[in-house]
Amino acid sequence: MEKTGKDKYCNCLYYSANALARMLTKMAEDSFGRTGLAPSYGFLLMSVNDKPGIQPKELSEHMQLTPSTVTRLLEKLEYKGLVERSAVGRATEVRPTSDGVKLQPLLRESWQNLYKEYSNLLGEDQAKKLTKEIHEASQLMQ
Amino acid sequence: MEKTGKDKYCNCLYYSANALARMLTKMAEDSFGRTGLAPSYGFLLMSVNDKPGIQPKELSEHMQLTPSTVTRLLEKLEYKGLVERSAVGRATEVRPTSDGVKLQPLLRESWQNLYKEYSNLLGEDQAKKLTKEIHEASQLMQ
DNA sequence: TATATATAATTGTATGTACAACTAAATAAA
DNA sequence: TTTATTTAGTTGTACATACAATTATATATA
Numbered sequence: 001m002e003k004t005g006k007d008k009y010c011n012c013l014y015y016s017a018n019a020l021a022r023m024l025t026k027m028a029e030d031s032f033g034r035t036g037l038a039p040s041y042g043f044l045l046m047s048v049n050d051k052p053g054i055q056p057k058e059l060s061e062h063m064q065l066t067p068s069t070v071t072r073l074l075e076k077l078e079y080k081g082l083v084e085r086s087a088v089g090r091a092t093e094v095r096p097t098s099d100g101v102k103l104q105p106l107l108r109e110s111w112q113n114l115y116k117e118y119s120n121l122l123g124e125d126q127a128k129k130l131t132k133e134i135h136e137a138s139q140l141m142q
Numbered sequence: 143m144e145k146t147g148k149d150k151y152c153n154c155l156y157y158s159a160n161a162l163a164r165m166l167t168k169m170a171e172d173s174f175g176r177t178g179l180a181p182s183y184g185f186l187l188m189s190v191n192d193k194p195g196i197q198p199k200e201l202s203e204h205m206q207l208t209p210s211t212v213t214r215l216l217e218k219l220e221y222k223g224l225v226e227r228s229a230v231g232r233a234t235e236v237r238p239t240s241d242g243v244k245l246q247p248l249l250r251e252s253w254q255n256l257y258k259e260y261s262n263l264l265g266e267d268q269a270k271k272l273t274k275e276i277h278e279a280s281q282l283m284q
Numbered sequence: 285t286a287t288a289t290a291t292a293a294t295t296g297t298a299t300g301t302a303c304a305a306c307t308a309a310a311t312a313a314a
Numbered sequence: 315t316t317t318a319t320t321t322a323g324t325t326g327t328a329c330a331t332a333c334a335a336t337t338a339t340a341t342a343t344a
Contacts, residue, residue, distance in 0.1 A: 008204040009185055012253070013260055013273045014166040019206045020280040021163035022331080024156040025300095027283070040300070043151060057322060062150040064161045069301050071324055090309035090322050111154070118155055121282050130279055131155045137272055138162040140263050141169070164301080167330095182330070199292060211331050213294055232292050232339035 017134075024118065031114035035106050039114075040065070042107050044073050045096065048083050049104045052095040059094070064138075159276075166260065173256035177248050181256075182207075184249050186215050187238065190225050191246045194237040201236070206280075 009015040028039035035042055040063070047062050048054055060070045074094060077083045082100035086093050096104075119127045151157040170181035177184055182205070189204050190196055202212045216236060219225045224242035228235050238246075261269045 006203040007206060007277070008189065010277045011270075011273060012257070013269060013276070014170045014181060014256060015185065015205075016273050016276040016280065017159065017163040017166050020276050020283070021159040022206070023280055023283045024159050026332090028156045038300075039156060043157065047150060055322080056324095061148040063157075064149060064164070065300095066302055067323065068303075068325080072301080075324095087323090090307095092323065114156060115154070118283070122279055126279075127155060128153075130275055131153060131158050133272055133275065134155070134158040134162050135149070135152045137264055137268075138158065138165055141162075141165045141260070168302090180330075197292080198294095207330095208332055209293065210295080210333075214331080217294095229293090229338095232337095234293060 027117055028114050031117065032107075032110045035103060035110055037103075037107075041073055041077055042110065044070070045077060045082055045100055045103060046107050046111070048077075048094050049096050049101060049107075053093045055091050055093060057091075169259055170256050173259065174249075174252045177245060177252055179245075179249075183215055183219055184252065186212070187219060187224055187242055187245065188249050188253070190219075190236050191238050191243060191249075195235045197233050197235060199233075 007019075025039065032039050032042045037045065043063060044059060047059055051058075056067060056070045056074065059065075059074075060067050063070070065073075074083060074085060077100070078085060081097055082103065084095050084097055086095075115127075122130065149161075167181065174181050174184045179187065185205060186201060189201055193200075198209060198212045198216065201207075201216075202209045205212065207215075216225060216227060219242070220227060223239055224245065226237050226239055228237075257269075264272065
């Protein structure tokens, strides 16, 4: 029998994973709204605050983003006056400005709210389980 | 104790879901490489082939993409000579061209290969289970 | 029938992400 | 010591996706 459901490709992992990611991204954008930063920037700044002097290389591993993407994100954070970059040999060291440091509590709070929000919808245990399984799957794929 | 692992945010569903989606997208781009189309375009064209005359509205539900995104994808498929759009009242009907039809077997094959590839990495049962759980989660979130 | 509201689709614009090519520095090999 | 290779980072460019605003048609209300 033919499927006539709305989400035609829901048996495809590529499709389902992307659909879920888009929804969570929207949710995260809402949660991080008060910080004035999109979620990726928020996570990046939290990493810089947690380890001042951190290098883009390590940031790209933290975030599983390509180096070029990290450069782009840092450019914008620097433009906004939230981080500073300094060249050290061939490496670059990234540090938060005082404004960047000030934002940290709000960032953590936003992240917490995001967690609460999706945990509310999925149930906390189920959310944790799903996160773990997704993470394990992505370990197997890289 | 401090986490020092590489993927710092792996306990965050937003982060993990996006990381997985990026990997699967790359895998899908490889699988669909021979079609000359990025995966989204491939799925869209498959839907049009499956239901000639389908409207963008329904396509956007099939794919869980916004109408504007679907318009953009269709523009390009039309430019490539793979689909045609015709206005019918306020609606638009989309049909494959003969070139678009010809591509269908290769699209299905590419999709099949994608399935095989991630099933190989995750194990087919685990892949199915994960897909189902992800789909259920995204149902709860929309 | 005339007006208001809702719906389908498109357009301008912005954003996040990546690839390929490149620069510059560090390390290894000759 | 000179040359070759690897590594860190940045830049040009491209692409998928979305939002807000807009157009055009259809439906409902007065």
